[in-house]
Amino acid sequence: MAEEQKREFWRWLESNWVNPDINWRNAQYVTVGIDVGSVSSQAVVMADGQIFAYGNMRTGSDSPNSATNALKFALEKADLPEDKINYLIGTGYGRVNVPMADRTVTEIACHARGANFIYGPEVRTVLDVGGQDIKVIRCDAKGKVTNFLMNDKCAAGTGRGMEVFSDLLSVPIGEVGERSFEVDREPPPVSSTCVVYAKSEATGLLRKGWKTNEVLAAYCAAMAERIFSLMERVGVEPEFAITGGMAKNRGVIDRLKKKVGLEPMKTKWDSQIAGAVGAALFGYALCQKGKGRK
Amino acid sequence: MLANYGYSDGSGNYFITIDTDMCNGCGDCVEACPARVFEVVDENPHDPMNEEPVAIVVADKKKKLKYECGPCKPASDRPPLPCMEACKAGAISHSW
Structure with missing residues (x-):
């Protein structure tokens, strides 16, 4: 039997x-932040508080390995031996499983600090849409958290939900945003917030004759609504920045910004590395306090 | 810092907010809560550069606050919540 190659659209x-x-x-100090998330892992290497190298890859089934792999991946093109690292901080969902970490810091503190660095000190509201959770963080000019909310109980409105849809509709995840705008009219949002129910609702819509792009548009709109309802709880203050993989999905972000009424800030950096950048910056601050590796 | 612990799901919003600027880490809430929802840690996990004790919601209870807090929240004649009453600083509030 010929071996069947299954395309994985969510990758x-x-x-x-x-x-x-x-x-x-x-x-003077080389610091590393490793953010092991539920879906992706990032390692950021900083030299005296400037981004020197980074790697962004998928988290495997094994957290300690994904941390090590992410670091190796970041150092692949950089001629830096691992023993020259002065401080290494683990963050994210899998932070307790970063074997070489000197300490761990919660992803909330790291995302605020990281967004402050990559978007600039004007950032007051950070929205992080991760693989399995949504965080809304308010911070001050130094990137210190002043108010936060994290929903990690329900996967509605997260990156994982989008992966499920890209797989269901056989649309590569990078094209979801664009294709969700290729519709004749904006369909009403999918009514279920739950990913599992939304998926069955989408299957029903397809059976009714909806086009793929229309279903994508309906789901993107539902995600924007869901994310906005969490943002309302914390309140949005300009400037507003989005971190995490969902920042790359225009379908959700453009619909969300209409609701928020604010244009999200832009950056030359990869939005997914914010957490690891924050961790590396905390490492740098701790080194300056004299707490680094000798 | 307003630390919102909890979640929102299809049935509603369940958040306990601790104002870490008001909380002095005294631990009165830990004893007052019949469900042991609170604990005091040596430093605020969301502010790593600050080394002062502060109350947080126990990690295991964060995702089931609706049920942990249920017994203190009868549908009618709701008495004052023990955690909020115990907190002299007034740092604790509930969203539901």
Whole structure:
């Protein structure tokens, strides 16, 4: 029997990058932040508080391995031996499983600090839409959290929900945003918030003759509504920034910004690395306090 | 910092908010709560550069607050909540 190749539409692209303008040998402190999320893992290497290298990959089934793999992936193009790291902080859902971490910091603190760095100190509201949770964080000019809310009980409105839909509709996850706008008219949002129910609702819509793009639009709109209802609880203050993989999905973000009434900030950095950047910055601050590895 | 612990699901919003600027880490809420929802930790987990004790909601209870807090919240004649009464600083509030 011929081996059947199943395409996995939900798979997004992994990437790593190194800054050619920075020589880590000139830096006083090299700090690393590793953010092990439920779906993706990032490792960010910073030289004296500047981003030197990063790697962004999928979390496997084994948290300690994904942390090690993410670090190796980040260091792949950087000529930096692991023993030159002065401080390593683990964060995210799998932070307790980062074997080489000097300490752990919650992802809430890290995302606020990271967003402050990659979007600038004007950020007051950070929305992080991760693989399995949504965080709404308000912070001050130093990236210190002033108010936060995290919903990690229900996967409605998270990245995992979008993966389920891209798989169901056979649309590569990177194209979901664009295709959700290729509709003749904006359909009403899917009424179920729960991913499992929304999926059965979508199957029903397809059977009724809805086009793939219309179902995508209906789901993106439902996600935007769900995310907005959580944001309302904490309140949104400008400037407003979005971190996490969902920031790359125009279908949700453009619908969300209409509700919020604010334009999200833009950055040259990958929105997914914010948590790991924050962790590396905390490491740098701790090194400056004299708590780094000798 | 307003720390909102809890969740929102299809049935509603269940958040306990602790104002960490008001909380002095005295631990009165830990004893007052019959469900043992609170604990005092040495430093605020969401503010790693600050090393002062503060009350948080126990990690295991965060996702079932609706049920943990249920016995203190009868549908009618609701008495004052023991946690809010015990907190002299007034740092605790509930969303439901």
